[in-house]
Structures are given as C-alpha cells and as structure tokens.
Amino acid sequence: MTSGPDLRAARRRAIRIGFQKALRFARSESGSYTLESALLYPTLVVALVSLVFASLFIYKHADLYYTAAATAERAAYTWDNTHKEFSTGSVMPNQHDGLYWRTGSDGLGGMFSFGSGFGQKRVEWPAAEGAGEAGGAGPERKLLRAAGGLPDGIEGKLTYRHGLIDREVSVKLGQTGPLPFMAGKWMNARMEAEVRTVVTEPAELIRNVDFVRTFVVRVKDLIGKPQAERTVPAEPPAEHRRLVFARAAEAAEYVRSITGGVQQDVKAPSGRRLLDVLDADGLMHEVKLGYTAKSKDIESQIVKDVEMMRQSTEVKGVVWHFFRKEKDGKVGPSKPLRQYLENQGIIVVIHQ
Template identity: 35%
Template sequence: MNVHQLKDNRGSFTIEATMAFPVIILLSVGLLFFGLYMYEKAALQLQASQAAQRIAAVWTNSYANPVTGSVPVSSHDDLYWRTFQDGLPEWFPFLGGEVTAEVNAASVSSSTQGGGSLPQLKLQRAGVFLPPDVTADLQYSRGTWQRSIKVTLNRPLRVPQLFNHWWGLAEVRASGTASAADPVEFVRNVDFTRSYLPVIVQHFKSYPSVFGQASAGSAPQAGSFDKESEARVYLQQTVGGTETTLTTPSGKKRLVDALDQDGTAHQAFLGYQANRTSATENGERMNDQLQKDVELLQSGQVKAVVWHFYKSGRTGKAGPSGPLRAELERNGIIVMVHD
C-alpha cells in the first residue's frame, strides 16, 4: 500500500452513511412511536375524563344512561339511598368511605347483574359504556362533604416488542376525576336549615337551664316573683316572644306581654286574681284586658291567647278564682297556673 492509496478518500461517504444511517433510522422511528404513545395517552386521558364526568353527572340515579342522561320511567333508587347506601358506614356517616370496581371485557357482560353495594352497581353499569379494548378501574370516594369519581383506564400499547423492551411500556395508562354533584339534595338541605334552624334555636332559648346556667341579666327561674314585671320578662324568655302593642277592631290598644312567632299572645299575671274587676300591676282591670283579648281572637290578629298566672313571693298564691277561670275559658282563653 503506497501513500497515494492512503490519501484516497473515495468511498468514505458510503462508510460514514453506513454507520450513521441506522442511528438516524432508530431515532426517527423512536420519535415516531413516541408521538404515537403521546397521542394514545392523550386520547385515553380524554376518555377517562369524559367517563368520570358522565358517571358523576348521573350518580343520583343508578338507572340513568351515562352517555345520554336518559332515565327509564319510574326507575329510581330507594328514598334514603344517600344515607344508607351511598358508600358510608351505616351508623357512622361522618367517617366517609371508598368503593372500587374493576371493569374489563370479561366483566362487562355481567356488570348489570349480581350482588354488591349500590355504588358498586352504579360503577359496573357505567362500565358497560366504556370502550371494549380497555381495562378500567372505577373508584368512588365519599366524604362528609364531597363525592368524587375516579376512572383509571389501561389500554395495550400497539408498538413493536423491541420498543416495549426498551421503554418498558406495554400499555398506556390515564386517569380522570370528577365530583358528583347533587343539586336536589343541596337545595333540600338549605331549605331544611332555613326552615328548622330558627325553630331549634328558639326551642333551646325557651329552656335556658339546658345549658347549665342562664346568661347574665336573664330573668329568674320559674317559681315565685315579687313583681309582675319579673314574671313578664321570664315569660318572654320562656316562650321566645316579644312585647307588642296591638290595636283591637274597636280602636283600643292592647299591650301583649309576649307575642311568639306562631302568633300566640301570652299574658303574665302575678298572684291570685279573685274577680274580673281586680287591677293588675299596670293598673288595667282584668275585665278590660279580657275584652281586648276576645276582640283580638275574633278578628284573627292572634291565633290564641294564653294567660299565665305566676306565684306571688309575698302571698305565695297563684291563679284565677273559679268564676274568673270559667269566664276566661268560655271566651276561648287558655289558662296556665305556674305554682
């Protein structure tokens, strides 16, 4: 071999191309299949998110179609399924719970049959509408304030075995999560709270001793009173009423000691009242008060009138005389004696 042969570069391009071309081919094919993998993952992610949203949208009725939302006529779950059949421990609903169901090609045909809890049946029925070439793990989580659906889909990755070996990816996996809203139950709970919370609060206010000790400045406990004004304050706290002035049809003013939220007028009297002409602490005769209350009853301004008689701390007596009580009851006034 001479020097001229060593300096001859003919054929060098072919040798270099032979060495570089396989690498370029592998990189190009690798990028091609990587793009295919990302496409499959994005498509599967979309399917998982859509499946989770559809299951969450029809969670309130296990007979609803997750795709169209249609419900067969007269098909619904039990009335109290939210309390006893929605993945919560029956006696401890505040603990929350979790239910899972696996759906694949083998289980789709029998997914609407068999036993299991109500959440499991809902997940299995929804699995019927998933693509047939995927394996799905459906998960339902129930907390005190939130319900969520998680759908995890697995699909075989259709690439040459060589790339599966290199990348360690035999399948594509994607998951989606959605919250299960229940507008009907939300509106019902809000309406229930607005309607009954004031009643419950008022009920406890009527019994201050329930909390062990009355608040500062409250009226004395039931028993005897030295002044009618003390009995009046105690009556207002007991029935939850307020002092109100009403006008009778004849134009007279009637001071109601405690008018409660139900429209019942309560009057407080101290000691023993012998007859209709006796006067109370405010100087008004019993007969005049009786006539005004009868007018209020007949005109419908109040639903009922209750006269409360409290024991006097000075005399130790309480209540109306026999004739006075008979007159009150004859005119529809309720008599209560606190002795």
C-alpha cells in the same frame, strides 16, 4: 528462461506498480458518498423511529388520562339518577331513582363508613361475566355502567367511596403503550392514569339548605324571648362606673390596675422623669386630673416623653390619660395642649 537478476527486477517492478495503484486508490474520493450513507442512514432511521414512537407513547398516555377523567366525571354526575344518559347527563321527565336510594341502593353502612369495605365498592374492568347482576341497582352496577364505555385494550379499577359527608368516584386505568420492534424487552411499556371526582347533587343541596332554614325558623318560634328569659334569667347589666377622682394618685392607681403596669423612675436625656405607669408592652401612661392647659412645665414633660419614646429602649409609646376632677367636675386638655400632644405622636385618652 529468465535469469535470476531479471526475475528479481520483474518482481520489484510489479511491487512498485501495485503500491502506486494502492496509493492512487487511497487518495481517490470516488465512492465516499456511498460509504458515508451506509454509516449514517441507519442512525437517522433509528432516531426518527424512536421519536415517532415516543410521541405516540405520550399521546396514548394523555388519551388514557382523558378517558379516566371523562369516565370519573360522568359517573359522578349521573350517580344520583341511573336514568340519566351517561354521555350527556340528560334525563326524561318523571324518570328518577327512589326517594331513599341513598340508604337503600347506595348502602346505609357506607353512609357511616362502616361495614363491608368501610364504605367502599370496587369493580374491575374487564369485568367477569355476570358481575353486573350481583350489584343490582347499587354502586357496583353504576361503576360497571361507567366502565362499559371504555375503549378496547384498557383495563383498570373503578372505586366508589361513601363517607359520612362526602362521596367520591375514582377511576384508575392502565394499558400497554406502543413500543418499536424488540424494545419491550428493555423498556416498560405499561402506562397508568388515576382520577378522583367528588359526587355532587345540586338539587339535594338546595333541599338541605331549604330544610335548615325552615327548621331553624320553627325552632326559633317555639322558644320565644320571654320564655327563654324565664328559663335562663339574664344577667343584670354591669353598673357603669363614673371615673371621677379627688387626687391624681388615685387615678394613676386605677390606670395601673387596668394595664398591669408599675410606677417607675427613669432617666431621660433631658433629666429624670417619674413615670406614672409603665406596662409590660413598653407603653408609658401619664395621668392628669381635671382641666389641663398648656404651660412650660407641661411642655417640659412632653419633651422628655418624646425623647424617651424616640431614644429609650424601655418606652415604645406614650399615652396621656385625662380624668374628671371630683372638686370641680372638669376634665380634658385645652385645645392647644391636645393639638401639641397629637403633633408629637402622643395618644390622648379622655375618661368621662
């Protein structure tokens, strides 16, 4: 038999050996790749699958929008003639709808936006069995014809709106997008696309323009100018007034009457200046009568006008008016004076 001290020593030796083995196992790097792979690979697989399905979802949504756009565009292009080939728009000669299809098969009520649906016709796809028969040759049948080319798995609504001036085809499609595994319980896989297209008729536009041109010419020919003048007498031409004044004060009063300005005494940096006319827009009007030459007095007036135009807050611009004098019939500034005025930025107006 083993004595007590020997048994305790054996136990301590066994514990020490086990601890050393555990310590060596903890320090060992063998098997780390397997452990890391077990933790990382599922995350990478989930991310890769999510990326693939997200790309597929975006592609399906773009394809749905393209399908809606193509359906609406082809329906609008072939709307005026049910004999047109839907995909290409080609048509054989002498194959067309009746002359009055717009007021017949297209619906007179829709033309003026009243009646059932206020000028709107709508069909749903997939359509119920026999739905195309009820529409006859009307908008419902054309819409169902456009919807007939839709791929499987797509549902939606096709609408035709007929207003007084414009007509429009709208296509709203929807389908369920692809989602991985159980993702449909947490995410909405529904995708939709809506496109509107205006119905245009180049041939009808040409006919309408030609009709208007012909109609206007004929109406113009029916009522000639002599007959129109007898029916509505023309107003006599206004008598042209010759602007001739005996005194400068009369000319200044005339300028005040046409501009709505007033006479005003202002203080300029070079001295006081009596303005013949100052209107509400800040334009100063100087009135001269007869022929005017360049002199020191005139230059002094011009210097004050330029100072006010550049420094005063009341005067925004200066205009010099020259009127014909009744006594000698002369009018206007001398050539040096006119050139000097224009160089200083003053507007020159000669009234004949």
